[in-house]
Amino acid sequence: MRSDNGSEFTAIALRDWLQNLNIGTTYIEPGSPWENGYCESFNAHMRDEFLNGEIFDTLTEAEILTRRWVDTYNTIRPHGSLGYRPPAPQAVRASA
Template identity: 30%
Template sequence: MYIAIVMDLYSRQIIGWAVDDHMRTSLCSKALRMAFWRKKPSPGLLHHSDRGSQYASYEYRELLKLMKMQQSMSRKGNCWDNSPTERFFRSIKYESLNYHRFATKACAKLAVIDYLAFYNGRRLHSTLGYKTPLAFEQEFYQRIA
């Protein structure tokens, strides 16, 4: 099972995601589309990813162009460039998925969805002043209102 996510780097919120039994471009595109329709970003948004072939593909680059996003990719062999996303995947493995044996793919997908709800709405982040991603984002919008 593979998971693709789109994270809002400011709030650490997972704003787009997709789960499937492959790691092809279509999986990553599905996560990007979800994020785009949920947040409706302004043109010129910087989209950062690792150097996976899915993100470098023609199909994905064309989708970014259509959405008027600028592409940024990690430097070769440097996991620190994408560390918030790497940290998310460590968290989901060590806080949830590694402790379960799933009877079906559907059960595994539900566990991912449950973890995403926990991660965005209940998991505290030291980077955010020990707030959840949702609370941090809500405080931001209250400040600028």
């Protein structure tokens, strides 16, 4: 798993869990978000397009709205790097 050096990724409990699953970890250099560009871009879009405009009253509401946003992001929302097409149809074309 490739991630930045945030405490949520470097916590001993997570590192032990990943090790038990035989999942290796690599960490990008501190202050180098371009080394993990896809994830950093997704996180920025999720924050700007979704999280900044929501106040969740319950965990269930957060889960439902997050799933809905991710589904829209992956199947409907146009992406500039794909010629302003959504990524899911692009992935289907690439695998055909």
